Amino acid sequence: xTAIEFAMFRILRLFRKLxxxxxxxxxxxxxxxxxxxxxxxxxxVKGIFGEKTEEVLSHLTVEISWVMGYxxxxxxxxxxxxxxxxxxxxxxxxxxxxxxHELCHVKQFREGKELFDPRYDYVDRPxxxxxxxxxxxxxxxxGLSEERIRCYLWTEWMDEDDFKRLAKSVNVQFASAS
Ligand SMILES: [Zn+2]
Numbered sequence: 001x002t003a004i005e006f007a008m009f010r011i012l013r014l015f016r017k018l019x020x021x022x023x024x025x026x027x028x029x030x031x032x033x034x035x036x037x038x039x040x041x042x043x044x045v046k047g048i049f050g051e052k053t054e055e056v057l058s059h060l061t062v063e064i065s066w067v068m069g070y071x072x073x074x075x076x077x078x079x080x081x082x083x084x085x086x087x088x089x090x091x092x093x094x095x096x097x098x099x100x101h102e103l104c105h106v107k108q109f110r111e112g113k114e115l116f117d118p119r120y121d122y123v124d125r126p127x128x129x130x131x132x133x134x135x136x137x138x139x140x141x142x143g144l145s146e147e148r149i150r151c152y153l154w155t156e157w158m159d160e161d162d163f164k165r166l167a168k169s170v171n172v173q174f175a176s177a178s
Contacts, residue, residue, distance in 0.1 A: 003143030010142070011096045014038050032060040032080065036099065044100050044138035048107050060106060071102050075116055078109035093144070097135040097152055104131035123158060123166040132170045146173050 014037055032039070033054075039045050040054045049056050061079040064087065071082040080102055087095065105115055108127050115127055122128060132153065139149050149172055154163045167174045 004145075004148070007142035007144060008093065011092055014042075014096065015092060027063055027065045029061055029063050029079075032057045032062050035062055039099070039103075042100075042138070043141070044134055045103055047137075048100075048104050048134060056106065056110070057103075071098055073102055073105040073109055073115060075109075078106060080106065093142075093148075094152060097139055100135040100138050101131040104134045121162070123162045123169075129166070129169045132166065136170050136172060150174075 040057050045057070046053050063074070063079060063081045064084050065081050066085075067081060067083050068085070069083050070086050070090070071080060073079070074081055105127065108130070109115060113127055117125055117127070120126070136149060136153070139152065144152075150167070153167060153170070153172055158166065164174050
């Protein structure tokens with residue numbers, strides 16, 4: 001098994017139990033630990049919440065929504081909103097890394113931090129850089145290649161300059177050495 005296959009295997013285990021119909025109409029709310037099994041045992045997640053990990057995850061509301069896009073932490077009460085389309089069709093490794101990223105935002109919200117601070121561009125915002133550091137650390141632990149990590153990091157709303165700045169802040173090589 002290659003490193004990436006092993007990573008996929010480990011991640012898919014966390015997604016195995018989907019307790020409701022992803023095609024159902026309307027938004028559905030679930031508790032994080034009912035939907036995503038085993039995240040409380042993931043080192044990166046424990047790194048975020050420490051001894052509060054199980055307590056936070058077992059109280060965290062997840063809204064499965066028809067909203068387009070990926071996922072985000074709602075700035076009004078700190079619950080997690082995930083696009084149903086993304087859950088259904090997104091790359092599982094991307095979803096997994098996004099969850100780690102968003103859980104870091106959940107922690108920041110609980111600490112009273114401003115998640116969408118307009119004084120910063122997205123790629124310069126300290127809350128984003130911290131969240132990316134957690135998920136990239138996890139990506140490396142899983143054995144993902146730098147190329148795959150670059151792919152993950154470079155989202156469609158970043159131009160090349162944005163991406164370079166973010167990559168530098170989170171210690172991802174901008175281009176392959178070859
Ligand atoms: Zn973020």
